[in-house]
Amino acid sequence: MKVIKIPFGGGGLGHGDGAKDAPDKIQEQLHDLHANEAGIKPNFEFEEIEVDNFKIEASHNNIYKKILTLKEKSIILGGDHSISYPCFKAFASNNKNAGIIVFDAHPDLMDKVGIDSQEDWLRSLISEGIVDKNKVIVIGVRNSDRIETDFADENRLSIYYMNKIFEYKIENICEAVMEKIRKWENVYLSVDIDAVDPAFAPGTGYKEPGGFTSRELIYFIQRLNKLNNIKMIDIVEVNPSLDVADLTSKLAAKIM
Template identity: 35%
Template sequence: MKFEEVTPVRPGFGGFDFPYEKSQVVFLGVPLDITSSYRPGYRFAPAKIREASANIETYVMSAGVDVFEKLNISDLGDIVITPTDLKLTGEKITRVVKKILHDGKIPAVMGGEHTISYFVLKAFDDVTVIHLDAHRDLRDEYLGDRLCHATVMRRVLDQLPADRLIQLGVRSCSKDEAEFAENSGIRAYTSEHLIKEPEKIIANLKKIVKNSEVYLSIDLDVLDPAFAPGVSTPEPGGISTVELLRLLRELGKLNISGFDVVELVPPHDDGTTSFVAARIIYELLAALGSKKR
């Protein structure tokens, strides 16, 4: 299957690659690096995640699953970015994800800056978004832009009701964002909540979401900078890698219809965060694969 909006990349995620037609999960790299306001370099992230993924065991001990034995996985490659035109690039992202969904497959998207989530979610008809992030990303405008990494969830709410957004791990926002979230009734659990009472939060999420389709958007800065230093805007006070992996094992039991991992900035990473990103993805794939038993 060829997509004119995509440049093929080999080897793909994990170094394995099933034909698109036979795949259940389809990887898509989106090296978008247009609206960065602090530490740029998102454009190198998909390549680094793929590189790390080929150097990690595909057997996930916690699940007792070899990911590539349980799931047929293909990697389309990277969206062709038009650096001077965010709208045009976004249209490409939405078209490709719509095709993946239409073909009955789960899109696994590797950013790239968090702005990509808006364009990915435009491809979904009806979904609950679980957003893992240090920041709320609910500004209406930032540095003159209404659509950027700092406003992405506000723009998502232009197309989804507020009760379809759940934020996990948040610990930094502006006063305006806090007021908007409170007035809108957005559900949120801070990093401190996740550390102190993870089981209670998971139980609440399962009651809220039930059987509805879920999209996971994972900004790597949900982790404390000690565990993920190579992100655009590090925020102290985050959860650990172990805590995130435990959380994802439970979230992966929900009706996951797609996910993204975003905000890796390789020029500011020693390689640690790339491997964390790959491990996060394997954990999610293992949860999805466990359902195939």
């Protein structure tokens, strides 16, 4: 499988600077991963997109152009979450009726101020009509601004808050999500590592207690992966400079 490394932290609003080092660090952790849980040794082909953390718009354009050339199922390693904007935009250009699933502690629906950042990229995709609001699912939210909740409510977005996931049980939420996206033609999966509790993934800029355990997130993704319409995956917001014993980078490698 092709893996695209995007060492970009320029859209992190000061919280994502170290995220530029994540792709190399995650790739390094793969050396210790002899086989996945199905007993299969992963076979990855790595490429890297040239970006400049001080030139956000130009970097996003480079990302868009490169992702546009991908015709096979791929994994994208960020990088801060702003990269999901050009990545999904390119994915949607190549795949009609594309939908997106996001694992994130935050809904990323703030008002856009200037360029796309990790706080508003999803709102931009919806507001610009790049993705149908009915084909957006956000899972694991446990900290959101009133601006974000108002936008989500006005657009009737499917957001699964962390407290409700445990009230209704993770297995049932997983089934509900799978039933919904099974009808979508093409799906993009975005995994912000802060969806995981910082006890398990401390290496990220926005630490939000009360998240998924590592096993719970892996369980959810393994279930989703049984569907054949998930065609692109990104893993973002890993920050090696904030990590402890490489736990977060190891988890990202495990998710791959």
